[in-house]
Amino acid sequence: MSISRRDFLKLCGASAVMLGVGAKFAPPALAPRSAKVPISPKAGAGVLIDTTRCIGCKSCQNACKVANNLPTDDRPVALSATTLTIVDFRNISTKPNQPEIKPVKRQCMHCAEPACVSVCPLGALYKKENGCVGYDENVCMGCRYCMWACPFGVPKYNWQSPNPKINKCAQNCMADGKRDKPACVQACPQQALVYGNRNELLTMAKERIAQNPSKYVNHVYGEKEVGGTSMLYLSGTPFEQLGFRTDLPDEPLPSLTWNAQEKVPGVFVGMLALLSGIAWWTRRGNSRRERFWHNGTQVK
Ligand code: SF4
Ligand code: SF4
Ligand code: SF4
Known part of the structure; x- marks a missing residue:
């Protein structure tokens, strides 16, 4: 024929x-859950991560696992469905054979206007009033749209599960009634992590830079990236050397993603x-x- x-x-x-x-x-x-919560990019709580104070003890990583009932006997080197916060050890040395290791805590950035939320067809991801981007695994169907949309590569698929879904820092990421600050912040012995109102944390970060300009890069990572994030970073090393994306726009990504719902x-x-x-x-x-x-x- x-x-x-x-x-x-x-x-x-x-x-x-x-x-x-x-x-x-x-x-x-389907009405995205985020629609129920008025999202203000500058509102809500956040965490200031001052990488100059971090000693790489991994207390935050372990505390996160305990708080989320995840295994603590593995030796993770990257974020995964069972490791929602990782201490990433970066060699920032420019000299061969003279490594200079810098630890950096990584987790979901809790974007003010999250791309993951905008593409989730079932509303399994949603922005909470406290700034956290929550996740309901009972609603998730494992389509992985959020993995493709996230500019920071945060949601991870649970390949080991017979009914695989994604996972990310969500349930205990901000104060949740059981504690007055996130488990990772509570565990940090160096005060490298500060929990509080995002606006106040931003002011604090800028004050630290102003008071010690030789110690810090003159940039608060997360202030403007993809419309702002609840997690804010200070660094003494250029952010790209620490593995941060520096090519992201200041505009929120959801305006660029299709409305899957x-x-x-x-x-x-x-x-x-x-x-x-x-x-x-x-x-x-x-x-x-x-x-x-x-x-x-x-x-x-
Ligand atoms: S970092 Fe990724 S997973 Fe976290 S809120 Fe932003 S888009 Fe969503
Ligand atoms: S895999 Fe991600 S986008 Fe898909 S339903 Fe689950 S949370 Fe939503
Ligand atoms: S607990 Fe604090 S000092 Fe230890 S690795 Fe985490 S951020 Fe760094």
Whole structure:
């Protein structure tokens, strides 16, 4: 059976109609949980991480695991579904054979306007009033959209699970009633971590820089990146040397991401139509290829 260009255009047209039908008759978009909480980029709590004070003791990493009921007998080297805070040891030396190691605590940045929340089709991720970006694993379906959207590579997939989902710092990330500050902050023996109102932390960070300009890089990481984050960093080393992304825009990323809540049902129906068309086209192509190989002549 051959297909004319006209048939092919008809097929594309039919798929486009199905896409439209899907969008028209799709159920109302699921309301993202974040919509219930007025998100102000500058509101809420945060944590100031002064990397110049960090000694790499990993107390924050272990306290996070205990607070989240995660295994403490592993030796993690990166964030994972079972390690929601990691102390990353960076060699910042520019001289060969003379390493200079700098520890940096990493975790979810708790963005003011989180890209992960904007793409989650089920509202499993949501911004809380206290600044934390929460996560409900009972709602998550494991689609991993949030992993692709996060500019900091934070959500991690639990590949070991028979019902894999993502995980990230969420439940105990800010004061939660059980404690007056996050578990990691509480555990830090160096006061490298300070919990408080984000605006006040920003003022504190800028004061530290002003009082000791030779000690600090003149930048508070998280003040403006992707619209601001609840986690703010101070450093004595250029942030890119510590492995921070310095190519991010000041604008929140959700304005650049598609609204998955609105588009998924319609796209799903449309994609079914499109895939059916592609499957038909592929089967037809296979039969053409079989005839080509069997007969040794190209089918016209
Ligand atoms: S750092 Fe990533 S996972 Fe955390 S709130 Fe921002 S976008 Fe979401
Ligand atoms: S994998 Fe991420 S985007 Fe998908 S449902 Fe779970 S939290 Fe939402
Ligand atoms: S507990 Fe404090 S000093 Fe120890 S690794 Fe964490 S941030 Fe650094």
